[in-house]
Amino acid sequence: MTLAIETAVRGVAEVLRDRVAPTLDDGYAIEAVRLSAMMLTMMANAADDAVVLRVAENGQLRALFGEAAGIVDDATLSARLEEAARSSDPGLRISELDRETDRLRRLLVALQIQLEAQADEQATILGQRIWRMLRDIEASRAPRR
Template structure:
């Protein structure tokens, strides 16, 4: 059986919490040690699904853009079509984050346009965007 990164980091956090922190005198270093323990726990809990979370977000945004192309005009419509047709350049977190950042920039431009559009289709799309943003926040919530 392989030792996963998640298990390894949980082990590091436990060592910091149970064996190192008790040896550190109260004060600035002790507080740093406490926070370091929490941060390692957050990293441990995020490492397994880090790629899956980003792949899912990117797919959801592309689908939104595909559905929104006909609702807007001009340059934004072209940007949406291009973003909807884009693909993730790879499965490294840095590659997925790069794509995620580009897609989010388009999403911001789209929402700025349709949130002042009173047509029902635009308002429905805006509601979908808010729903997506809420879900993204839930899925990315730091777990300690």
């Protein structure tokens, strides 16, 4: 069996919660240990979810850029959007995915600025879709216990 980081962190959380906390007499210490265990569990879940969330977000951004390339009036931005839509993640390390997400998010800001400047119906509709997509992405990143 391979010991994964999230499995090890969950194990530490379980020991704190189930073995250490019940042996303590100090109410403050008990709550501190329980809180630490809960935080470790949340960290383990975040580690487990990290790659799938980033890959999904990058995929959503690329799909949006593919659509947006035909809507924006700015030819240079349209070409950048098309290039980003055809791009792929450079690897599966969290640091690599975070750099790629940052690159795509900066392009998203440029797209939003352009859509606001255009102020036509297609631009308005796409702008609203972007805000819904961002809301959904952030909701997917909410910690789970």
